[in-house]
Every structure is written in C-alpha cells, then in structure tokens.
Amino acid sequence: xxxxxxxxxxxxxxxxxxxxxxxxxxxxxxxxxxxxxxxxxxxxxxxxxxxxxxxxxxxxxxxxxxxxxxxxxxxxxxxxxxxxxxxxxxxxxxxxxxxxxxxxxxxxxxxxxxxxxxxxxxxxxxxxxxxxxxxxxxxxxxxxxxxxxxxxxxxxxxxxxxxxxxxxxxxxxxxxxxxxxxxxxxxxxxxxxxxxxxxxxxxxxxxxxxxxxxxxxxxxxxxxxxxxxxxxxxxxxxxxxxxxxxxxxxxxxxxxxxxxxxxxxxxxxxxxxxxxxxxxxxxxxxxxxxxxxxxxxxxxxxxxxxxxxxxxxxxxxxxxxxxxxxxxxxxxxxxxxxxxxxxxxxxxxxxxxxxxxxxxxxxxxxxxx
Amino acid sequence: xxxxxxxxxxxxxxxxxxxxxxxxxxxxxxxxxxxxxxxxxxxxxxxxxxxxxxxxxxxxxxxxxxxxxxxxxxxxxxxxxxxxxxxxxxxxxxxxxxxxxxxxxxxxxxxxxxxxxxxxxxxxxxxxxxxxxxxxxxxxxxxxxxxxxxxxxxxxxxxxxxxxxxxxxxxxxxxxxxxxxxxxxxxxxxxxxxxxxxxxxxxxxxxxxxxxxxxxxxxxxxxxxxxxxxxxxxxxxxxxxxxxxxxxxxxxxxxxxxxxxxxxxxxxxxxxxxxxxxxxxxxxxxxxxxxxxxxxxxxxxxxxxxxxxxxxxxxxxxxxxxxxxxxxxxxxxxxxxxxxxxxxxxxxxxxxxxxxxxxxxxxxxxxxx
Numbered sequence: 001x002x003x004x005x006x007x008x009x010x011x012x013x014x015x016x017x018x019x020x021x022x023x024x025x026x027x028x029x030x031x032x033x034x035x036x037x038x039x040x041x042x043x044x045x046x047x048x049x050x051x052x053x054x055x056x057x058x059x060x061x062x063x064x065x066x067x068x069x070x071x072x073x074x075x076x077x078x079x080x081x082x083x084x085x086x087x088x089x090x091x092x093x094x095x096x097x098x099x100x101x102x103x104x105x106x107x108x109x110x111x112x113x114x115x116x117x118x119x120x121x122x123x124x125x126x127x128x129x130x131x132x133x134x135x136x137x138x139x140x141x142x143x144x145x146x147x148x149x150x151x152x153x154x155x156x157x158x159x160x161x162x163x164x165x166x167x168x169x170x171x172x173x174x175x176x177x178x179x180x181x182x183x184x185x186x187x188x189x190x191x192x193x194x195x196x197x198x199x200x201x202x203x204x205x206x207x208x209x210x211x212x213x214x215x216x217x218x219x220x221x222x223x224x225x226x227x228x229x230x231x232x233x234x235x236x237x238x239x240x241x242x243x244x245x246x247x248x249x250x251x252x253x254x255x256x257x258x259x260x261x262x263x264x265x266x267x268x269x270x271x272x273x274x275x276x277x278x279x280x281x282x283x284x285x286x287x288x289x290x291x292x293x294x295x296x297x298x299x300x301x302x303x304x305x306x307x308x309x310x311x312x313x314x315x316x317x318x319x320x321x322x323x324x325x326x327x328x329x330x331x332x333x334x335x336x337x338x339x340x341x342x343x344x345x346x347x348x349x350x351x352x353x354x355x356x357x358x359x360x361x362x363x364x365x366x367x368x369x
Numbered sequence: 370x371x372x373x374x375x376x377x378x379x380x381x382x383x384x385x386x387x388x389x390x391x392x393x394x395x396x397x398x399x400x401x402x403x404x405x406x407x408x409x410x411x412x413x414x415x416x417x418x419x420x421x422x423x424x425x426x427x428x429x430x431x432x433x434x435x436x437x438x439x440x441x442x443x444x445x446x447x448x449x450x451x452x453x454x455x456x457x458x459x460x461x462x463x464x465x466x467x468x469x470x471x472x473x474x475x476x477x478x479x480x481x482x483x484x485x486x487x488x489x490x491x492x493x494x495x496x497x498x499x500x501x502x503x504x505x506x507x508x509x510x511x512x513x514x515x516x517x518x519x520x521x522x523x524x525x526x527x528x529x530x531x532x533x534x535x536x537x538x539x540x541x542x543x544x545x546x547x548x549x550x551x552x553x554x555x556x557x558x559x560x561x562x563x564x565x566x567x568x569x570x571x572x573x574x575x576x577x578x579x580x581x582x583x584x585x586x587x588x589x590x591x592x593x594x595x596x597x598x599x600x601x602x603x604x605x606x607x608x609x610x611x612x613x614x615x616x617x618x619x620x621x622x623x624x625x626x627x628x629x630x631x632x633x634x635x636x637x638x639x640x641x642x643x644x645x646x647x648x649x650x651x652x653x654x655x656x657x658x659x660x661x662x663x664x665x666x667x668x669x670x671x672x673x674x675x676x677x678x679x680x681x682x683x684x685x686x687x688x689x690x691x692x693x694x695x696x697x698x699x700x701x702x703x704x705x706x707x708x709x710x711x712x713x714x715x716x717x718x719x720x721x722x723x724x725x726x727x728x729x730x731x732x733x734x735x736x737x738x
Binding site (some may be wrong): 025026057123163164194196197198199200202205206209213218219220221222224225226227228229230232250256258259263264266300301304305306307308309310311312313314316317318319322323 | 377394395407439532563565566567569571574575578579582587588589590591592593594595596597599601625626628629632633671673674675676678679680681682683684685686687690691721736
C-alpha cells in the first residue's frame, strides 16, 4: 500500500500534492497546493490532517511562498518571506506539536543558509527543499520503526480498538498506530480491528476503515459510544491510538474521545497504547494541562453531510482533542522504542537515546515551542 | 409545552397520530397511522421511539386492526384479530419492555371482554379504546410523578448530562429523565444541560436539544465521545438517562452508550441516575445479562443523511442498547419513588408499594414477559 497523503512533485518550482481527506471514502482525489494560503486552508479544514502529516506538509509551505516572490529577491528577502510563511502556517491549527516542530526546523535551516553570504534566494529555496524532503523521508522511516517496535504488542486472536485515524493518511509514511497493525499483519499475526467512527468528522469510519480494508485487515466500524460495551463483553484486547502532543510527564493530547477510552480501558483491564514519533513530545510542557486544546466550529456537530442534525441556535461544545493522563497509558510506542508506564524519567531517557542507524536529524527532535 | 408524541383522534373509528421523529428538528410533521402494519413500521423505523411512547402507541394498534374487519365479526373473531395484532406488534422491537407490558394489558382486556357472552366485536373495540386511553393517561401522570420525585436531585448551578432522548417525545407525557429537568426548571432551579448527540440516530442532538430549547432550558450539544472530557474538567454534576428495560436486580438496558457513561461517571465521582416508570421493570429477568439487545441495520452507521461515511462492504457492529449494572447506578427514579443504590429487595419493595392517589392499574404493573 502506498497512499502518499503528502507528496512533493518536482524541484524548487514544484507543487505539493495532498489527498483530499474530506472526500474519502466516497472519492479519492489528489489536490495540488501552490501557495501558503492554500496550504493553511488545507490544514485548517482537515484536507490534510494527522499530526505527522501536518508537519511534513507544512515543511514544504515556505518553498511555495518563495515561488511567489517576483524580481530578483535577496537571500535576506527570501529569509523574511520564509519566516512570515512559517508564522502564518503555525496559526493553522493549535494542538499538533509536529506542525511547530517542522516549521522550527525549516526556520533554522533558512537562517543557517542565509548566514552564508554566498547564498542566493534560489540557493536558500534549494536548501529548504532538501530539508523538507529530509523531514518527509524521516517520517517514512519513523512510521516503519514505530510499527516494528509495537508489533509484539499485537497477539494472535486480538481484537484491537483504534480511534480517529493514525494511519498512512495521517503521516507521510504508513502511519503510527495503524503502522503497528500493518506490521503485525505483514508478519501474519491474526487479529481484527474495531474502528471508532470518531465524531464529529468521522475520521475513523471514513479513513481508518478504508485504510485497513485496503490492507486486507478485518475491520468493524462502531459508533464511539459502543466502545465501552464491547470492552465489557470481553471483545477488546488492546486499544491503540496516535497522539498530537505529549507533555514531558507523558500526558498525551489526542483526538477528542481518547481520554474516555483510556478510562474505559483501565476499568476493564485492557492495555491502552499510544503510538507517536518522538517529534510529538513537547518537552516545554510539564503536563497535559498546559496543552492548548483546539475548539472547532459548532457547525461540524450541528450539520452532518448538509443535513441539519441539531436545532438552529443550539449551543455546541466542540473540542477537537482531549488529554489522556500518563497514568492511564500502558505504553507509548515511538520510533526509538517503547516507553512502558511512561513518566518523566523514562521519556527523557528514551528521547535522549541516539540511534546509530537513524539519520542525525532524528536524534532529539523534541519541539521547543 | 404540549408535544403529544402519541395522540388518538376520535372514537373507535379514530386514527393514531404520531410525530415523525425522524424528521425533527428540521420539520415538525404529524403522521396519521391507520393500520397495524403502518404502526409496526413506525415503531421499527423509530418514527415513534422511546420505551413508554412505544408502549402507548402499541396499545392503540389492536383498535386499528379491528377497523379493518369486514362483515359482522363475532367477539371471538375480534379477539382473535386483537391477539394476532398484539403478537405482530410485539415483533417490532425487542428491547423496550413497555411494549410487551402494554400489549399484555390489551390482550388481558380483550380476553376479559370476550368472556362476557353479551360482548359484541364493537363492544370489545370500545373496551380496548378505554384501556388504551387509560394507559395513555397513566403515562402522562407517571411522567409528571417521575419529574416531581427526581427534582430534588437537580441543584442550583448543576450541569446535567443526558443521553439519547427520554423526553416528551419518548412518552405520552412530559418524559422521564427530561421530566425531572422540566419540573426542576418550573421550580426555578438554575441549571444547564449537556445533551450527548447519541449516534447513530442522533436522538440527543435532534430531539433532546430541541425539547430543552422549546422549554427554555440552556442546552449544549456534544458528541458522545466528549462526555468523559467534560467530566474530567468538573463540568458535569449529574448524569440522568431513561431506560428501556430494568432487570429485577436493577441492571438497566438503555440506549447504546449509557453503559460507558455509567463507568465514566463512577470514575469521576458523579451521580448517575436512571428515570423510568415501574412498567420498565421486568421481574422475570434476574439480571441485565438476560435482556435481549437489539442489533440494528449497519446502514444506520455507514450512511449519515444520504452521504456515505464508511467504505462500502465494511463490517459494522450496531447494537441499539447496552446494559448498565445496578452497582453503577446511584438511583432509579420512578413514579412511585426513588430507589437509591438499587438492588433486588429495594426494587421489589418499591414496586409492591400501593399509591393511594394513583389509579388502580398503576399498582404493580411489572411485565410478565
């Protein structure tokens, strides 16, 4: 399976291709993104979504911005344009830290290139494309590693519950939580998956069910409110989700509904796993209480596919994420290894770990923002 | 507010009027039901829903059946037709016990009338209309009593979470769980309500939010998966739902998702109440494990308002109900009183209680099926 949710076509004058995830599963459409404004809109409206995919897509944004500079800009002018584009893209969504992490890398690379008096605007753009491509390639490797590291947790006969979409569509590679399932499946492990539909935007029923179906893994869609009843009946042996930001103590922000699943899993004695790259950790945050939670448009809840499903004028509470406490997480699966019973020490220990076979840039990419 | 979800118009040659609950909140339409087949379809497709409303609507069904008898039928022929209609209507939905309870009362009344050699088919029909009207009136009284009995549980400053719709639309009166809120509101209690949208059929966002809005009670719609996160933030002080069948030990079947709420409420130290008439108790069932759980059409989950929200051919698990354990229920609010920490003894004690101010027929209406 090669979904390629985020794909750069061409050189510095190239174009960013995104799968329009709002139209799946009914239609599989690739959109061409040619400006920072288009990219901002694509991230904001969830055309591209999933913390790692947002990060990779955003990394290409400043290259698009430079394509619109006219005349013969200096490297300083180009740097200025890049920093503006990065600030703008950072305002597209507030919770996923991978977005800020990727933009920080692009900013740093642009500054580094601009410091060299030999660098032209064109040279700076080329340096950024190399950096964005590196971020992209690292993401592909990271996804596979997460899958390899997590696969031992999925045993024969398991039914695994997942929430939202942490698959290929959420990354530049084969996903995070779903990567674990794809790797287990490739090793011949016999298991099935229950996919929470994940209201309000149905990423589970629309995207996760589609991806697992493509991969030939048995998947059953349920409404979010059915998960507890399945657990009670002994039908779930593990829960695995992605994450959008993880604090230094292990508290993890992920799609709204994840917190409830962690409490229900604990109540029923079911292990609860989070799969996420090390770039998801935000070492500047002491706990999940400091993670900003995006509030989205009430219309997402009031309307379902152009049909009104709640009365006009009704109040709506529509947080996109919630925070799962470290004490309710059995383990966090990263590309560097698995952190069982995550806490501050174990997280710092793993994040500081060098991996000889990894590219340099994968070492310690903890976000600073 | 006088919603009248179930309304008989006219005498024995009358017609049953139901609000088409599938079309709310966009449209408020009353349907005229003129045959048992139409009524069966209306119950099956949730045109009329809610355990008490289903019971009251079904009670009128045999009268419609008799309107279609041609020639000059004997009382025995009429009785036969009534029993056939009752058996047929009992197959419309499997979980709500009020349906069987109401049909049992109609069967008993028809047999009683037919025993009298003076009774004509016409007389039998008149006796059934009186019985159905009595069931209807009792439901109105029952709703108000539940509200009165539960109102002390709703305090100033509370935010109350409810699931599905246990309001006027679910009964012939002013509801069960929502009746408690309506009564508290009428007494000037200051509180607000969070309404779970209740996938897949959105009875919470479509019906409960609409009813509360009509009554001038502040209501905020949330997706089902947001409830736990609200509880964690201290934003919920009580949970109240209806029930479709309660076993003798207090285990209660209600709309899918109720079980998860009971576990989440317990985890957060929030009281969890069920409001239901005594006709919801099924004394033939030792525990919730014996309650049959209706599995509904996968299409309800795969499609949302004519738009496909899950891939074709995907497996779907779509139970309509789940069972909440008595140990996770703080109290059951009935028209006869409130059963705190429900168990076998307290339930038998309350159900056996005579209420001097109640019509005879409200005493001990525990279902036999």
